[in-house]
Amino acid sequence: MESSATLPVQTKNASLAALLSLVVPGAGQIYADKLWRGITILVSAVVLAFLTNWGLDNGHIGEIELGGFTTSWLWFPLLLFVLWNVVDAHRVVGGESSPTWIGLVLAAIVLYYLAWNVTDIRPQRLITGFQDLHGILTELVHPDLITTDPATGATIPSDNFGDIFGRLVDTPAPGWMVSLGLAAPAQMIPTYKPGTLLETIAIGLLATLFSTIFAIPVSFFAAHNIMSRVPGGSIVYYIARTVLNVVRAVDPLIWGLIVIVWVGLGSFTGIIALTIHSVAALGKLYSEEIEHIDMGPVEAVTATGANLVQTIRYAVIPQIVPPFLAYTLLRWDINMRTATVVGFVGGGGIGFFVLQTIQKGLYNQYAAALWAVAVVIIIVDYISGTLSERIRKGETRIEETKPQPFYRSPRKLLLLALGLAGFYYCAYITKIDLRMLFEPAPTFANVVKAFITIDTEPIILNAVVKQMIITVFQALLATTLGALVAIPFSFLAARNLTGRSQLSIWIYYLARSLFDVLRSIEALLYVAIFVFWVGIGAFAGTLALAITSFALIGKLYADQIENIDMGPMEAITATGATRLQAIMYAILPQIVPPFVSYTIYQWDINVRMATIIGFAGGGGIGLLLNTYFGQLQYHRAGTIVAIIVIVVAAMDFASAKIREQMV
Amino acid sequence: MLQVEHLYKTYPNGTQALKDVSFEVKDGEFLAVIGLSGSGKSTLLRCINRLIEPTSGRIVWNDIDITATPASEMRKVRRQIGMIFQQFNLVKRSSVLTNVLSGRLGYVSPWQSLVNYFSAADKQRALANLEQVGLSEKAYVRADSLSGGQQQRVGIARALMQEPKLILADEPVASLDPVLAHSILKYLEQLNKERGITVLCSLHFLDLVHRYATKAIALKDGQLVFQGLPKEIDDAQFKAIYGQEAERVSIV
Numbered sequence: 040m041e042s043s044a045t046l047p048v049q050t051k052n053a054s055l056a057a058l059l060s061l062v063v064p065g066a067g068q069i070y071a072d073k074l075w076r077g078i079t080i081l082v083s084a085v086v087l088a089f090l091t092n093w094g095l096d097n098g099h100i101g102e103i104e105l106g107g108f109t110t111s112w113l114w115f116p117l118l119l120f121v122l123w124n125v126v127d128a129h130r131v132v133g134g135e136s137s138p139t140w141i142g143l144v145l146a147a148i149v150l151y152y153l154a155w156n157v158t159d160i161r162p163q164r165l166i167t168g169f170q171d172l173h174g175i176l177t178e179l180v181h182p183d184l185i186t187t188d189p190a191t192g193a194t195i196p197s198d199n200f201g202d203i204f205g206r207l208v209d210t211p212a213p214g215w216m217v218s219l220g221l222a223a224p225a226q227m228i229p230t231y232k233p234g235t236l237l238e239t240i241a242i243g244l245l246a247t248l249f250s251t252i253f254a255i256p257v258s259f260f261a262a263h264n265i266m267s268r269v270p271g272g273s274i275v276y277y278i279a280r281t282v283l284n285v286v287r288a289v290d291p292l293i294w295g296l297i298v299i300v301w302v303g304l305g306s307f308t309g310i311i312a313l314t315i316h317s318v319a320a321l322g323k324l325y326s327e328e329i330e331h332i333d334m335g336p337v338e339a340v341t342a343t344g345a346n347l348v349q350t351i352r353y354a355v356i357p358q359i360v361p362p363f364l365a366y367t368l369l370r371w372d373i374n375m376r377t378a379t380v381v382g383f384v385g386g387g388g389i390g391f392f393v394l395q396t397i398q399k400g401l402y403n404q405y406a407a408a409l410w411a412v413a414v415v416i417i418i419v420d421y422i423s424g425t426l427s428e429r430i431r432k433g434e435t436r437i438e439e440t441k442p443q444p445f446y447r448s449p450r451k452l453l454l455l456a457l458g459l460a461g462f463y464y465c466a467y468i469t470k471i472d473l474r475m476l477f478e479p480a481p482t483f484a485n486v487v488k489a490f491i492t493i494d495t496e497p498i499i500l501n502a503v504v505k506q507m508i509i510t511v512f513q514a515l516l517a518t519t520l521g522a523l524v525a526i527p528f529s530f531l532a533a534r535n536l537t538g539r540s541q542l543s544i545w546i547y548y549l550a551r552s553l554f555d556v557l558r559s560i561e562a563l564l565y566v567a568i569f570v571f572w573v574g575i576g577a578f579a580g581t582l583a584l585a586i587t588s589f590a591l592i593g594k595l596y597a598d599q600i601e602n603i604d605m606g607p608m609e610a611i612t613a614t615g616a617t618r619l620q621a622i623m624y625a626i627l628p629q630i631v632p633p634f635v636s637y638t639i640y641q642w643d644i645n646v647r648m649a650t651i652i653g654f655a656g657g658g659g660i661g662l663l664l665n666t667y668f669g670q671l672q673y674h675r676a677g678t679i680v681a682i683i684v685i686v687v688a689a690m691d692f693a694s695a696k697i698r699e700q701m702v
Numbered sequence: 703m704l705q706v707e708h709l710y711k712t713y714p715n716g717t718q719a720l721k722d723v724s725f726e727v728k729d730g731e732f733l734a735v736i737g738l739s740g741s742g743k744s745t746l747l748r749c750i751n752r753l754i755e756p757t758s759g760r761i762v763w764n765d766i767d768i769t770a771t772p773a774s775e776m777r778k779v780r781r782q783i784g785m786i787f788q789q790f791n792l793v794k795r796s797s798v799l800t801n802v803l804s805g806r807l808g809y810v811s812p813w814q815s816l817v818n819y820f821s822a823a824d825k826q827r828a829l830a831n832l833e834q835v836g837l838s839e840k841a842y843v844r845a846d847s848l849s850g851g852q853q854q855r856v857g858i859a860r861a862l863m864q865e866p867k868l869i870l871a872d873e874p875v876a877s878l879d880p881v882l883a884h885s886i887l888k889y890l891e892q893l894n895k896e897r898g899i900t901v902l903c904s905l906h907f908l909d910l911v912h913r914y915a916t917k918a919i920a921l922k923d924g925q926l927v928f929q930g931l932p933k934e935i936d937d938a939q940f941k942a943i944y945g946q947e948a949e950r951v952s953i954v
Contacts, residue, residue, distance in 0.1 A: 333791075335787060336793045339785065339804075339857075341753060342753055343804065343805050343806075343808050343861075343863075344776070344778065344779070344782075344864070345777070345807035354793055354804070357800075358793060360795070361795060
């Protein structure tokens with residue numbers, strides 16, 4: 040917020056401001072030049088009033104009888120909110136303001152009461168379903184990976200192990216081995232047949248490669264400082280930014296549902312769906328990086344007489360390659376995670392396998408898949424985190440001598456050959472077939488047409504809005520729950536606070552491992568556990584989202600705590616304060632703003648995740664979307680996707696704006 | 703000869719950076735541009751190679767009307783005018799040699815430079831220019847591993863790649879300590895005297911002006927308030943340029 044310590048402006052009338060805010064909440068604040076405060080109040084009031092009214096009409100939420108008149112008690116906190124806003128408007132004119140927390144608490148009462156009822160939270164089910172949970176937890180620690188050979192009695196990998204990690208299968212010798220004389224024609228030789236895990240890895244790798252290739256040119260069109268130098272570029276810039284935001288708002292799994300109609304079931308669909316979403320996500324990050332480059336070299340190179348192409352080549356590209364690489368590595372991490380669930384909609388990889396084990400009720404097989412995913416993702420997370428950190432710090436090799444061209448360096452040639460072989464192998468196991476792109480299913484054109492003729496029938500619209508509200512509230516509750524639990528754990532996972540004793544080092548590693556393991560599995564994969572525990576529906580989905588939020592937020596909090604300035608801690612400890620007091624007064628003021636910022640960011644992410652949690656029985660809009668796709672009602676699916684785009688993009692914008700104010 | 707006639711520059715936000723500035727610089731001169739921060743020195747230098755578009759007025763250099771040159775032809779004008787910057791403006795992650803070679807971009811075909819192709823002659827020239835500024839052993843290190851003074855010498859080598867007839871230096875020593883300031887200005891003086899390159903250099907310290915410049919102009923609030931020989935800047939002139947409160951400070 041802008042500082043209030045400005046010149047004594049007495050030209051604005053306090054009573055007028057109060058009156059304005061009474062008529063339209065927030066108007067008085069806008070009149071008093073507190074634009075963002077006013078807009079926030081106005082939007083909050085409108086949204087809360089809409090939700091209260093909607094809750095009363097659609098679920099009798101907060102319904103009370105008042106003198107023979109049916110209404111919602113939620114109108115009372117809202118009324119207080121408006122009164123608070125009127126007082127606030129009166130006071131901001133004088134450079135003061137009402138305590139913000141009062142307004143926040145009033146808004147929170149309304150919001151959380153609605154959220155609690157809409158998402159069907161039933162804490163008692165956590166107890167009544169505990170026996171079921173015990174059963175599934177037993178399976179989780181006994182994954183189906185090994186079995187006993189009935190003939191020899193030896194311990195061998197089980198069938199399920201082979202499904203996940205791959206197995207050796209006798210196949211006829213391939214042509215090249217025969218022609219090289221290594222095998223006789225039709226001789227059976229053991230060949231490695233990849234499992235679903237390797238397929239998942241291949242999907243993640245290829246999607247990252249393709250999205251990087253496409254995102255680079257796209258990002259230049261979405262960079263304002265580049266496009267403003269080209270005639271007509273500003274229009275291109277706005278179009279590019281809008282398209283990126285729309286495409287990014289739709290989860291890769293939803294893209295998967297659309298792409299399936301185009302190229303059919305399978306890994307290739309998963310790759311395309313991930314690529315579409317990643318191009319938009321990377322394109323945005325890349326373009327922001329281009330916009331933040333040092334303009335000095337651009338000026339210098341322009342001054343030598345270089346044209347636009349040369350200026351980009353010599354002054355822009357050298358600056359952006361390292362951050363681009365770092366973003367690509369982080370995107371690889373995200374894509375690998377998404378690749379583990381893209382099978383839920385038929386996009387190949389281990390997700391499809393997991394879905395089958397759940398449907399068959401084979402939870403020890405499900406457990407094996409979960410552990411396999413955890414191991415792979417933890418490794419990927421470690422590699423991508425370490426490498427991108429090194430790139431950011433600029434710890435890349437500095438050659439003091441004249442560099443050799445790559446074709447003279449055996450190491451680089453070897454890496455190139457390995458990369459090409461890896462690419463070929465990935466493309467082979469994911470059965471990439473570019474011809475399929477140009478031979479879409481004959482119905483595809485009609486599907487696209489139906490999809491963009493959005494169904495605006497009131498009945499459909501009401502159903503969609505209801506599910507969207509549930510989805511947003513699921514995300515809100517999951518974020519809140521995750522954040523609340525994450526706070527104590529994050530202090531245990533901060534190395535600078537845990538101390539030096541043997542016990543506290545153990546606690547540190549335990550807390551960090553808990554975050555890392557829980558974080559490595561996507562919320563969609565957790566849903567099955569909670570469905571088993573508390574039953575199918577929004578509550579299960581909310582809990583699954585809460586688990587991943589807990590781990591993600593906890594890690595970010597802990598990293599933030601580790602980055603704080605320990606000077607004040609030292610100073611306050613020196614005054615004789617206890618450890619707890621020192622944390623209260625030296626640490627909390629440094630971490631509360633970033634904590635709030637991360638939490639809002641997580642809510643933003645969770646809204647997008649909550650749109651797909653229904654694919655696994657976790658409630659929310661995903662179930663409806665899946666139903667419409669299943670019934671081939673593409674115009675209604677189009678309605679849902681349109682609503683998702685609007686809500687997710689609005690959340691994205693709001694969260695970015697709020698976080699901007701906090702830093 | 704460089705002629706600046708009635709030059710005005712008004713920024714979109716309404717700031718009048720230059721108001722009716724006219725002066726002449728003969729070939730081979732070392733012209734110092736002095737004035738307070740924000741007096742329009744940087745804007746003036748950037749108008750000359752049209753990194754900034756002047757609002758009105760004319761700039762004519764050796765019969766080329768720079769202000770009337772279409773944007774597509776500016777490449778040919780700019781490549782004859784070297785420029786040196788206060789913040790050096792090197793691409794920090796590129797090697798020193800690549801930074802120096804980028805001074806040649808105005809002469810080579812855009813498609814060749816896209817794949818980082820420079821002729822052997824250009825590379826020879828780049829190494830020779832690095833030797834001239836005493837940095838030949840640093841050719842393949844990253845630019846950001848050099849000290850500030852070394853980075854500015856790379857900046858000079860980059861300008862020399864253009865084989866310029868005119869060098870614009872925008873506060874080239876403001877980010878450097880006094881000893882390095884002299885070493886950088888000595889390079890510019892050498893280029894001015896030995897190769898006859900005209901130098902337009904904005905400076906902060908008057909004793910540097912006295913020591914290196916052959917002529918000086920002063921700007922105040924975008925207007926030309928002095929034009930003459932450096933030694934003519936007496937106390938009265940000084941106060942007129944820098945304000946009544948100003949006091950002379952000197953540099954080693």
